Amino acid sequence: MASYSTNEFKGGLKVMLDGDPCSIVENELVKPGKGQAFSRVKLRNLITGRVWERTFKSGDSLEAADVLDLDMEYLYNDGEMWHFMKTDGSFEQYAVDKRGLGDTEKWLKEQVAYTVTLWNDNPISVTPPNFIELAVTETDPGVKGDTAQGGSKPAKLSSGAVVRVPLFINEGEVLKVDTRSGEYVSRA
Amino acid sequence: MDDWQPSARIETLRARARLLARVRAFFATREVLEVETPVLGHGGSTDVHLAALSLTATTGAGHERLWLQTSPEFAMKRLLAAGSGPIFQLARCFRDGEVGPRHNLEFTMLEWYRPGLALAELIDESVALVRELLPEAGPRRLRRYRELFREQLQVDPFTTPLESLRRLAGEHGGLDMNDADRDGCLDLLMGLVIEPTLGREGIDVVIDYPASQAALARHHRDSEGERVAARFELYVAGLELANGYDELTDAAEQARRFAADNARRRELGKPEVDVDARLLAALEAGMPAGSGVALGIDRLLQLALGKARVEEVMAFASPRC
Numbered sequence A: 001m002a003s004y005s006t007n008e009f010k011g012g013l014k015v016m017l018d019g020d021p022c023s024i025v026e027n028e029l030v031k032p033g034k035g036q037a038f039s040r041v042k043l044r045n046l047i048t049g050r051v052w053e054r055t056f057k058s059g060d061s062l063e064a065a066d067v068l069d070l071d072m073e074y075l076y077n078d079g080e081m082w083h084f085m086k087t088d089g090s091f092e093q094y095a096v097d098k099r100g101l102g103d104t105e106k107w108l109k110e111q112v113a114y115t116v117t118l119w120n121d122n123p124i125s126v127t128p129p130n131f132i133e134l135a136v137t138e139t140d141p142g143v144k145g146d147t148a149q150g151g152s153k154p155a156k157l158s159s160g161a162v163v164r165v166p167l168f169i170n171e172g173e174v175l176k177v178d179t180r181s182g183e184y185v186s187r188a
Numbered sequence B: 001m002d003d004w005q006p007s008a009r010i011e012t013l014r015a016r017a018r019l020l021a022r023v024r025a026f027f028a029t030r031e032v033l034e035v036e037t038p039v040l041g042h043g044g045s046t047d048v049h050l051a052a053l054s055l056t057a058t059t060g061a062g063h064e065r066l067w068l069q070t071s072p073e074f075a076m077k078r079l080l081a082a083g084s085g086p087i088f089q090l091a092r093c094f095r096d097g098e099v100g101p102r103h104n105l106e107f108t109m110l111e112w113y114r115p116g117l118a119l120a121e122l123i124d125e126s127v128a129l130v131r132e133l134l135p136e137a138g139p140r141r142l143r144r145y146r147e148l149f150r151e152q153l154q155v156d157p158f159t160t161p162l163e164s165l166r167r168l169a170g171e172h173g174g175l176d177m178n179d180a181d182r183d184g185c186l187d188l189l190m191g192l193v194i195e196p197t198l199g200r201e202g203i204d205v206v207i208d209y210p211a212s213q214a215a216l217a218r219h220h221r222d223s224e225g226e227r228v229a230a231r232f233e234l235y236v237a238g239l240e241l242a243n244g245y246d247e248l249t250d251a252a253e254q255a256r257r258f259a260a261d262n263a264r265r266r267e268l269g270k271p272e273v274d275v276d277a278r279l280l281a282a283l284e285a286g287m288p289a290g291s292g293v294a295l296g297i298d299r300l301l302q303l304a305l306g307k308a309r310v311e312e313v314m315a316f317a318s319p320r321c
Helices: A098-107 B010-029 B073-081 B119-133 B145-153 B162-173 B182-197 B251-267 B277-285 B297-305
Strands: A003-005 A014-017 A020-030 A038-045 A051-057 A061-063 A067-077 A082-086 A093-096 A113-119 A122-127 A131-139 A152-157 A162-166 A174-178 A183-187 B054-059 B062-068 B087-094 B106-115 B140-144 B203-210 B219-221 B227-236 B239-246 B290-296
Touching: A014 A038, A014 A061, A020 A051, A020 B182, A038 B182, A051 B182, A082 A122, A093 A113, A093 A122, A098 A122, A152 A174, A162 A174, A162 A183, B010 B087, B010 B119, B010 B297, B073 B087, B073 B106, B073 B277, B073 B290, B106 B119, B106 B297, B119 B203, B119 B227, B119 B239, B119 B290, B119 B297, B140 B145, B145 B182, B145 B203, B162 B182, B182 B203, B239 B297, B251 B277, B290 B297
Parallel strands: B140 B203
Antiparallel strands: A003 A061, A014 A020, A020 A038, A038 A051, A067 A082, A067 A113, A082 A093, A113 A122, A131 A152, A131 A174, A152 A162, A174 A183, B054 B062, B087 B106, B106 B290, B203 B227, B219 B227, B227 B239, B239 B290
């Protein structure tokens, strides 16, 4: 596998650190006055999601991580694993465990495309699309006449997520939701 | 593609222009002459920790390798040797690989030289300039390099055994420092532990650097009799703003340091840099004793305008060049 030297470090680069695949978040040069340069690097551990901060001597290198982000459609859950299929026409399927799925579990909807991150061809994480359309399965009855103004109430969506919605929303309506913030955007 | 846009707001560029005008006014009232010297030179900086860029140009002498300056120091010293008297320059400098929130591949350096001025007087003038542009900067404190290490890390940069420094640097950096030399360990501790604390309650001026970190400064004895570099660095809000020297005027010593730098470069597998023979000739002819200082204008502007990233004070930072 190739390796990357500190001067090639940049945001998004996938490298191995302490046996785990990581994505570089930021690389800051630390250079006291006339002295030697060091790289202060923030890396996101792609398995745990934790951000590490490490220092490297200028010219040190890290092994590249065999990490790929692929678009895959969610198919079904067999009670233990969640199954996804590549959208490139190959029909190739991958099974993701609960740990790999993480918080994305509450945003799952069949036939929607997710970004599945593979490390050495094993799925390690799943990222939902930024916006997703989901139906309301449970919420208090809508308040007539209340439009954009006013308060909010919790609504449970078909995927299991609970979001704050305006008072006028009713069960059965399909909503557009921002999966990054978990916020209601609009009626779909 | 929307990165054709400037990396700084237009109003920031207006503030930048006003700040540069005040710098020029500061030196005009002190009768320091503004000069402009070439960005390209036949010699470059041999400094082991700087990476000078070079290019091939077609000149009257054919194809020549020329170096982009990492600071305007060499040409300005030749002016001093030619009898210019006090001079300043707002110079564009280039340092390969220096990128990040506080670094850009090319940047503006304010450099000025004061023949006949002692280092302590140049510190006063540097602080006066910083206060002119950062009125809120607060009181000035002189901090000895050695004291900073003693206070903050409970080690002595000059006498603590190298093994202990390696262990300490390794712990703070979370990396293997077992093959690092003394300066490497000190640089890491300075950069990661001490620097971020400097200039938090005013203007901190660090003095009495290890003799091995003299670069182009003279050596002298500190109050404890240790041989140290006659050099200072000025910090505000954790940012290194300026670096000043009691300038080395000894041509033979300068030639030795250039050669030592290139020898060290060979050891480290770094490219050698052509030595500026004309600077050596100028020192041989005689440069008046005095002090000089380089100040990063972009960082000063960052502080004056409260910008977290250096690209926010440059029209087009390197990623958009």
